[in-house]
Amino acid sequence: xxxxxxxxxxxxxxxxxxxxxxxxxxxxxxxxxxxxxxxxxxxxxxxxxxxxxxxxxxxxxxxxxxxxxxxxxxxxxxxxxxxxxxxxxxxxxxxxxxxxxxxxxxxxxxxxxxxxxxxxxxxxxxxxxxxxxxxxxxxxxxxxxxxxxxxxxxxxxxxxxxxxxxxxxxxxxxxxxxxxxxxxxxxxxxxxxxxxxxxxxxxxxxxxxxxxxxxxxxxxxxxxxxxxxxxxxxxxxxxxxxxxxxxxxxxxxxxxxxxxxxxxxxxxxxxxxxxxxxxxxxxxxxxxxxxxxxxxxxxxxxxxxxxxxxxxxxxxxxxxxxxxxxxxxxxxxxxxxxxxxxxxxxxxxxxxxxxxxxxxxxxxxxxxxxxxxxxxxxxxxxxxxxxxxxxxxxxxxxxxxxxx
Amino acid sequence: xxxxxxxxxxxxxxxxxxxxxxxxxxxxxxxxxxxxxxxxxxxxxxxxxxxxxxxxxxxxxxxxxxxxxxxxxxxxxxxxxxxxxxxxxxxxxxxxxxxxxxxxxxxxxxxxxxxxxxxxxxxxxxxxxxxxxxxxxxxxxxxxxxxxxxxxxxxxxxxxxxxxxxxxxxxxxxxxxxxxxxxxxxxxxxxxxxxxxxxx
Numbered sequence: 001x002x003x004x005x006x007x008x009x010x011x012x013x014x015x016x017x018x019x020x021x022x023x024x025x026x027x028x029x030x031x032x033x034x035x036x037x038x039x040x041x042x043x044x045x046x047x048x049x050x051x052x053x054x055x056x057x058x059x060x061x062x063x064x065x066x067x068x069x070x071x072x073x074x075x076x077x078x079x080x081x082x083x084x085x086x087x088x089x090x091x092x093x094x095x096x097x098x099x100x101x102x103x104x105x106x107x108x109x110x111x112x113x114x115x116x117x118x119x120x121x122x123x124x125x126x127x128x129x130x131x132x133x134x135x136x137x138x139x140x141x142x143x144x145x146x147x148x149x150x151x152x153x154x155x156x157x158x159x160x161x162x163x164x165x166x167x168x169x170x171x172x173x174x175x176x177x178x179x180x181x182x183x184x185x186x187x188x189x190x191x192x193x194x195x196x197x198x199x200x201x202x203x204x205x206x207x208x209x210x211x212x213x214x215x216x217x218x219x220x221x222x223x224x225x226x227x228x229x230x231x232x233x234x235x236x237x238x239x240x241x242x243x244x245x246x247x248x249x250x251x252x253x254x255x256x257x258x259x260x261x262x263x264x265x266x267x268x269x270x271x272x273x274x275x276x277x278x279x280x281x282x283x284x285x286x287x288x289x290x291x292x293x294x295x296x297x298x299x300x301x302x303x304x305x306x307x308x309x310x311x312x313x314x315x316x317x318x319x320x321x322x323x324x325x326x327x328x329x330x331x332x333x334x335x336x337x338x339x340x341x342x343x344x345x346x347x348x349x350x351x352x353x354x355x356x357x358x359x360x361x362x363x364x365x366x367x368x369x370x371x372x373x374x375x376x377x378x379x380x381x382x383x384x385x386x387x388x389x390x391x392x393x394x395x396x397x398x399x400x401x402x403x404x
Numbered sequence: 405x406x407x408x409x410x411x412x413x414x415x416x417x418x419x420x421x422x423x424x425x426x427x428x429x430x431x432x433x434x435x436x437x438x439x440x441x442x443x444x445x446x447x448x449x450x451x452x453x454x455x456x457x458x459x460x461x462x463x464x465x466x467x468x469x470x471x472x473x474x475x476x477x478x479x480x481x482x483x484x485x486x487x488x489x490x491x492x493x494x495x496x497x498x499x500x501x502x503x504x505x506x507x508x509x510x511x512x513x514x515x516x517x518x519x520x521x522x523x524x525x526x527x528x529x530x531x532x533x534x535x536x537x538x539x540x541x542x543x544x545x546x547x548x549x550x551x552x553x554x555x556x557x558x559x560x561x562x563x564x565x566x567x568x569x570x571x572x573x574x575x576x577x578x579x580x581x582x583x584x585x586x587x588x589x590x591x592x593x594x595x596x597x598x599x600x601x602x603x604x
Contacts, residue, residue: 045470166447169465169468
C-alpha cells in the first residue's frame with residue numbers, strides 16, 4: 001500500500017462504535033494505509049459540530065441525523081452522506097422496577113415480546129391515575145425515538161399524549177430511572193445492561209423485537225471531505241468491513257468487550273458490554289434471555305446503507321411532525337444514503353452484496369437468500385405489528401400512519 | 405450603550421470557567437445573568453428561567469437534551485435556534501475551536517447577541533490557556549522532583565557533588581539524544597527495582 005490516508009473519526013462511547021474502534025485497534029485501518037484517529041465525544045450535537053468545522057472527517061452517528069442535517073433540521077450540520085451502516089439493532093427499552101411490576105400484573109413477560117409487553121404497558125397506563133409516565137430517549141433524530149414511538153403507537157399508546165418523551169444523555173438514564181425522574185428509556189448498549197444490572201431496571205422489549213434487523217448507527221461523512229478524498233473513504237469502508245467481520249466472530253467477543261471497556265473508548269466494565277455481543281441479555285430479576293439478532297455487526301448485509309432505511313427514518317420525521325412531507329425532501333433523504341459508494345468501495349473484496357438499493361422493509365418473515373453476487377441472506381426483518389414499508393409507495397405509508 | 409435587557413444563562417460544569425465567563429459578561433453590562441454549574445434538574449431550571457441566550461460548554465453531554473427542548477418547544481415557550489446562523493462559518497469554527505456553544509431565542513437580532521458569543525469565545529480561550537500553563541508548570545515541578553531524586557542517588561552511590569551528579573545526567577542525556585528527565589526517570593526506576601525495600 002503506497003498511498004497513506006489520515007482520517008479523523010468522531011465517536012460516542014457506545015457499543016456500536018465497535019467497528020471504528022476495531023478498525024483502528026486490530027490493524028484493519030493500518031492494512032488499508034489509514035492513520036485512523038478516533039475522537040471521543042459526549043453528545044451527538046458535539047459530533048455534528050465537529051463534522052461541520054471539519055475537526056473530524058467522518059463519524060459514528062445516529063442513522064437519522066445526517067438526513068435531518070441535510071433537511072436543514074439540525075444546524076450547523078454540514079452536508080453529509082452515509083456510505084455505510086455500522087450494524088443493525090443494538091437498542092432496548094428499560095423500565096423501572098415499579099413500572100415493570102405493573103406491566104407484569106397486566107401480562108408482560110420476561111420474553112420481551114413487543115406485542116404482549118406493549119399491550120401490558122397500555123393496560124398499565126390505562127389503569128393509572130395521576131401524572132403521565134415519562135420515558136427518555138437519546139436524541140430527537142434517533143432510531144431510539146422512532147422505534148420507541150413506533151412500539152408505543154402500534155400498542156395503542158399515543159407517544160405525545162399518553163406519555164411524555166424527553167431527551168437525556170444515556171449515561172444519566174440509569175440514575176434518572178433509579179431516582180424516579182423517568183419511568184423508562186430507550187437507549188443503546190451498554191446502558192440497558194447497566195440499568196438492569198446496576199440500577200435495578202427491567203427490560204421491557206428490544207429493538208430487535210420491535211423491528212428485526214433494523215438500522216441504527218451509520219458512518220456519517222462530511223460530503224465535502226468525501227468528494228475530495230474518495231480513495232481515503234473507500235479505504236475506510238474496506239477497513240470497516242474487515243472490522244465488521246472480526247466483530248461478528250464469537251471467539252472475538254471477549255476480546256472486543258475488553259477493548260471497548262478501555263477508558264479511551266466506552267470506559268465501562270466488560271461485563272456490561274459482553275451481553276449485547278453474545279445476544280444474551282440480563283432482563284432483570286437475575287434472568288437472562290437469548291435474543292436473536294440483538295446486535296448484528298456483519299451478517300444480513302448489516303453494513304449496507306439501504307435507501308429504504310433512510311426513507312423509513314424520513315417517514316417517521318413526518319409522522320412525528322418534525323418536518324412536512326414534500327417530494328423534494330423525500331429525494332434529499334433518499335440521496336443521503338449512498339449504496340453506490342459502498343458497492344464501488346467493496347467490489348474488489350468479492351463479497352456478497354445486495355443488488356438492489358432499497359427493499360420492502362418488513363417483508364421477510366424468515367431468513368432468505370438473495371442477490372446474485374454470492375451467498376447472502378437477509379431477514380427476517382419484520383415489524384412486530386406485521387407492518388410493511390414499501391419505499392416505492394411512501395405516500396401511502398405516510399397517509400396510513402397519520403390516519404392512525 | 406447598555407447591552408442588557410437580555411436574559412443570559414451560562415451552563416458549565418467547570419465552576420472556574422463559569423466564573424470567568426460570568427465576570428466577563430457582567431463587566432460588559434449583562435446583569436440579567438444566571439450561571440448553572442450543577443446539571444441536576446437542568447431541563448426544569450431552563451424552563452423556569454426561560455432565557456433569551458444560553459451559553460454552554462461544547463463538551464457538555466446535556467446539549468442533546470437542550471436542543472431537543474428547543475425543538476419540541478414544550479418546556480421552553482419560545483423557539484430557540486443555534487446562536488450562529490449557518491452562513492457564519494467563521495463564528496461557528498471559532499466557537500467550536502474554543503469549546504463553547506450558544507443558543508438564542510428565535511428572532512433576536514444577531515448583532516445584539518454577537519458580542520456575547522465573542523466574549524464567551526475569548527474567555528473560553530483564556531481559560532484553556534491558563535489551564536495549559538498550569539499543566540506545564542505542574543509538569544516542570546514533577547520533572548524537577550525526578551531529577552532531584554536521580555541526583556541524590558548518584559551523589560550517594562558514586563560520591564559525587566550535586567553539580568557533578570547533574571553534569572553526569574546531562575552528559576548521558578546528550579550522548580543518548582534523550583531528555584535529562586528521561587535519564588533521571590530511568591535511573592530512579594532502576595534503583596527502585598534493585599532495591600525494592602529502599603526509600604524510592
